[in-house]
Amino acid sequence: MSARAGGHESAFGHVTGTAIYTDEQTPPRDLLSLYPVTAPHAHARILGIDATRALALPGVVRVLTAADIPGQNNTGPILPDEPLIPAERVLYYGQAVAWVLAEDEATAITAASLVAVRYQALPARLGIEAAIADQAWHFPPAQVQRGDATTALAAAAFQLAGEVASGGQDHFYLETQTSWASFDAAGNILVTASTQHPSETQMMVAQVLGIAAHRVICRCLRMGGGFGGKETQANPFAALAALSVQLSGRPTRIKLRRALDMQLTGKRHPFLSRYQVGFDGDGRLLALKAELYADGGWSADLSPPVLMRAMVHIDNAYFIPHVAVTGYIAKTHLPSNTAFRGFGGPQGMLVAEEIIDRVARFLGLPADLVRERNFYCADQTPDRNTTHYGQPVVDNHLADLWQQLKTSSDFERRRAQINADNASISERKRGIAITPVKFGISFNKTDYNQAGALVLIYTDGSIQLNHGGTEMGQGLHSKMLAVAARVLGVSVDRIRVMVTSTDKVPNTSATAASSGADLNGQAVKAACEILLARLRPIAAAALHGAESEVRFQHDQVFLANAPANTFGFGDLVRAAYSARVSLAATGYYRTPGLSWDAARGYGHPFYYFAYGAAVSEVEVCGYTGRHRLRRVDLLHDVGESLLEGIDRGQIEGGFVQGMGWLTCEELRFGDNGRLLTDAPSTYKIPTLGEVPEDFRVNLYQRRSAVSTEVIFGSKGVGEPPLMLALSVREAIREAVAAFGSSAQVALASPATPEAIYRAITAVRGH
Amino acid sequence: MGTLLRQQTVGAWRYSLAMTPTFELNGRRMALTATDPKQSLLRWLQQHGLTGTKEGCADGDCGACTVAWQVSDQDGVTRYQAVNSCLLPVGALPGRCVLTVESLARNGVLHPAQQALIDAGGSQCGYCTPGFVMSLFVGCMNGELGDATTEGNLCRCTGYAPIRRATQQLAAATLDQSAWAIVPTAPVAAAPVAAVATPAVGDFYSPLSVAAALALKAQHADAAWIAGATDVGVQLSHGQTTAPVLIALDRIAELQRLEVTADSVWIGAGVSLSRIEKALADVVPTLAQMLPWFAARQVKNRATLGGNLGSASPIGDLLPVLLALDAEVHCRGQDGERVIPIDGYFLDYRKTALRADELILGVRLPRPPGLRSAAYKVAKRPTDDISIVAAVFALRLDSQQTVQTVRLAYGGVAATPSRARITEAYLLGKPLNAETVLHAQELLEGEFTPLGDHRASADYRRQLCGNLWRQFVAEQCS
DSSP states (O other): OOTTTTSOTTHHHHHHTOOOOGGGSOOOTTOEEEEEEEOSOSSEEEEEEEOHHHHHSTTEEEEEOGGGOSSOSOOOSSSSOOOSSOSSEEOSTTOEEEEEEESSHHHHHHHHTTOEEEEEEOOOOOSHHHHHHHTOBSSSOEEEEESOHHHHHHHSSEEEEEEEEEOOBOOOOSSOOEEEEEEOTTSOEEEEEOOSOHHHHHHHHHHHHTOOGGGEEEEEOOOSOOTTTTTSTTHHHHHHHHHHHHHHSSOEEEEOOHHHHHHHSOOBOOEEEEEEEEEOTTOOEEEEEEEEEEEEESSOTTHHHHHHHHHTSTTTTBOOSEEEEEEEEEEOSSOOOOOOTTTTHHHHHHHHHHHHHHHHHHHTOOHHHHHHHHBOBSSOSSOBOBOTTSOBOTTOOHHHHHHHHHHHTTHHHHHHHHHHHHHHOSSEEEEEEEEEEEEEESOSSGGGOEEEEEEEEOTTSOEEEEESOOOSSSOHHHHHHHHHHHHHTOOGGGEEEOOEETTTSOSOOOSOTTOHHHHHHHHHHHHHHHHHHHHHHHHHHHHTSOGGGEEEETTEEEETTEEEEEEEHHHHHHHHHHTTOOOEEEEEEEOTTOEEETTTTEEEOOSEEEEEEEEEEEEEETTTOOEEEEEEEEEEOOBSOSOHHHHHHHHHHHHHHHHHHHTTOOOOBOTTSOBSOOSTTTSOOOOGGGSOSEEEEEEOOOSSOOOSOSGGGBOOOSSGGGGGGHHHHHHHHHHHHTTSOOSOOOOOSSOOHHHHHHHHHHHHHO | OOOOOOOOOOOEEOOOTTSOOEEEETTEEEEOTTOOTTSBHHHHHHHTTOTTSOOSOSSSSSOTTEEEEEEEOTTSOEEEEEEEGGGOBGGGOTTOEEEOGGGOOBTTBOOHHHHHHHHHTOOSSOSSHHHHHHHHHHHHHHTOOSGGGGTTOOOSSSTTHHHHHHHHHHHHSOOOHHHHOOOOSSOTTTSOOOOOOBGGGBOEEEESSHHHHHHHHHHOTTEEEESSOTTHHHHHHTTOOOOSEEEEOTTOGGGGOEEEOSSEEEEETTOBHHHHHHHTTTTSHHHHHHHHHHOOHHHHHHOBHHHHHHHOOTTOTHHHHHHHTTOEEEEEETTEEEEEEGGGTEEETTEESOOTTOEEEEEEEEOOTTOEEEEEEEOSSSSSOOOSEEEEEEEEEOTTOBEEEEEEEEESSSSSOEEOHHHHHHHTTSBOSHHHHHHHHHHHHHHOOOOOOSSOOHHHHHHHHHHHHHHHHHHHOO
16 A cells, blocks of 8 residues: 555555665764673672773774763663663663774674673662562552542452463564764754654753753654654663764764664563452452552663553453552663553553453353453443543443454354363363453653644645654554645645654654554644645635635645635645745644643543454463464454554554563573573564464444544554453463363463463363 | 486685675676675675665574575576575675565566555565565565465564465466566576685685585584574674684585485485475475474575584474484595484584584485374474474384384483483383373473473473373374
8 A cells, every 4th residue: 555545655665675764874984883891790880891902903983981971871761760871880681881982883892892891790689579579669659549449348249369470571673773873064963763752862862962952953764663662762872872973073873783672671561460359249340459560670761650551551441449559660680671562551451351350260250241241331320430540431432342343253152162162172272252452542641742743835835744753663654644635635645754853843752652643643733724724815815715615625725615616736835935925834732631640640641542352262282382373353443543554554463462472472581680582583572373364353333423532533553452462361261271170260471382381280280 | 306416516616815706686796805705695785785685683583684596496497585684694695696675676666575565554664574575575486475485574563464465465466477587697506606705704615516515624624514504694693703614515416415215215415494395295294294383484495404413403393303203314524424323313412423524415214104203393482483392203003002113202302302212112012002101101201301491491391291292192193
């Protein structure tokens, strides 16, 4: 699909290899490369750095250490706890204590091995359990509560308590962290970075260099994948490249090799969750007390909002009258965990589905029935449609969507068939499960819910579109093109989306939280509407009609009552120029109605919710614990899709990425804190072979109009589909259960063959 | 299959500074002067500004760097092959014809593989896309389009669904292959080629005969053989130290022989796994069972049986197959040719009975009648992952269900690929029944002392040893 047909605007560049990423730019003369000197300890005191031998190597320009930083030695986005280059202490294995700047990368690599660093090793804290033992936290505990969970728990007919852990996940964007920096002709620092947040990258560069932000321009051409991994964690590498430019006067590039990228950068937070749930004999949840522990790693990074999103998604789609959730961020000597598609939501929702399954199995009820009984419901008394943090579940279509999927996936009949088949086959069991997704859309931090755009029309009628969002593959640029073309009534061929740059649109938010199209789309629309308002009087005069009758469509301008009498868009633009009317406009948008009291964990943090549901069917081998995904049916609510092809891509891709997190992707660290799974040979993301042949994806056809005011009735789609993959985990659990008759099926996450095998063994033991 | 290639009489392609080694890139002859022969093609492309080919891992595991090259097969037909450019040392290129993503579109018209990916919405971030394009291009040109076409390409964005749709669309269409072919200006890999040498990093030789290879080895005791370079290539890709001199075996016709007779199969050491997979699917089903799990397409196109044997990794998945099927390893050295029974071939971790001067010629697999055999592999990810445990069983029973022959071979549970000799001894001569199967399972769980690592625990590996046996009996012997 071309952009005109609703496909990705860079598709042609992708398939021909001509789409330019940061490290594929034409190298300037004298381009230098940076390579780190990494610490072989998870926790150590730096006693001394001797770079003499490295500096003696021909081609080595300089070795950067903490002492070389003119501004603040800090790139922490929330807390000032992230030294760009540590001066005294190593806080995780592989942390770079110095960077070699050399004429080429090979020389830098060789020289890095010649830098002699003396360390005093210190005891390292390598996981959540150790942090609990030490009571080592980045922040005081966070709270979200409603009602009186303690009393309601005691009063409930039934109570269960349990614990569930979920593993981390490497982003495995195909393009590793990359930044180029140079001086421009005016002496400004020009940074081109693979970053989801150019404005923050700009600010960090300025902060590290000790210069004003107006001397730094940060651009993002496009990213070879982001998924949250370049929301904050691109910043240090951009700052290092910029630091090198300032110190050496020469352009500098940095691109992490894969193993370094995996060792140095943070991932999805592993969680440990403990819960007590109270419920009645029908499986209705009455009370939940939970403690969530997130492994923050060595620095705070974005851990507080990640934890909070987990805490406000622990309900998934289920109404629980009395809730008390406490959250902790463990301070460990591991890479600093960060944003990853879903941003804590998946970790919270995994707990919800774990609890539902416990309750259902305890009561001997089908899990899907218990799920349905606990759905948030609008228009009921007493109210069952407000979350535990006080936000009404707006635009709630979940029950209808659920029934549509149950019907279209033939769920009941297939389950009956599977139950019958399972009875007759001893070592191969199948399982089927349906799970819902309700996911809040907006940044939890209200400040970030704003966006800007800059639209420039030239006198030949061509248009440049700038907006604050970045393109990481999700199709944001394609959607922005569609929005601008629709508002201006012109074809997409007339418009070029420009490289994201902080000198075009300033003070932008990260492209994250599934909000890129929502926020930037409204800003683009606003800019285009300003331009239309200026063009309309010109058109009305030229067409001899009323302004209110002027229409812009198909690159033509006409009056509603005389559609045959048209005026070309280009002619109109020239007329406007001659009439001395400005053809450039900025657009701005802030999401209305948001409020959030972080201290109380209460408010209206989300503009709306995205909904979806998934049915997965698996087969599990009793000899080995291997599983095979046989069929998947997804039904997801994207509202009025801006571009169907793009939205489907997000749903399919998000699901498979979630499936990887829950099944084959396993991060393992050594006893010394070194990441052992730092390459695709040891860290296994899904391949085509893991995706079922029978993979049915549909967009929810709503029965009533959209009740939100998102851009053109659409809905954010970046993150929510990832959590549709929880159906895979629950289907595996169903299959495991068929090997025995246990009232509880404990399944570790990720559900690797070994984890599944252990679960089967446990179920058989009962 | 089974045809013998014409014997090349030329000696080795000695890379020297006297001659300019060249290869063809996208239809243009390119000089390889002043190039480190151990450098990967991927790095070379990057340095020459061909940035369409992407680096995702430089380990041969993601496929983002996939390029196509043309190879003359044993039947004389020139075919395209998808290979990982990160694992391909530049030293292997002279005389070769390589295509990168930049070359596919003609006069502004996209190759059908490119167009199909666009039509299906098969790119999001686009970084993996050139690799998928090249895999699909080769699939189109060879008429081999299915899931396996892109099994060696990782995509983190799309969830693969649109890529599968693009593949199916291509498979359903008829393609005028000649319209898209790139005709080399000289016969592929037949021209006498010269050389690349950076003396500081040693030489890279491509002998054309076993005799020439052995002569080179006699001159350079510190030389290492390389076959498809899918193992050494990883070290080379990361600039790690390897043997100073490399002797590449991928142009020796004698090693490419594949022959099937009534009672045995001969597989030349240089035969690629892709070719084995295709040619022996019906002849040695156990081999064919293992190969789809062994590695991805790009790796199987280069990796060879001889390479697998030479590396002798405890997780080389073909090795338990050879153990279970009583293979004979044929090799030749300064003192002539000899046969090493596979049973005595593996000595210790990556140590074999091969002498330093010996070269593996091939493997003979007997085809005894009445053998029940099957291969199993458990890995974290079913497709293209390293084994937690690989197991290959072979069993012959008489009419009374008495065990006449038994081979229980494992990978991933010891320092070498190993047979479970205690259990084999227990089973031999006993009837195969519920009791003996169960006792064998218990023995198998105790027979090895595997390690626990990031792939799996030792305990799980032990239990798999027994369970896979039970699965084999249930599936093959009831």
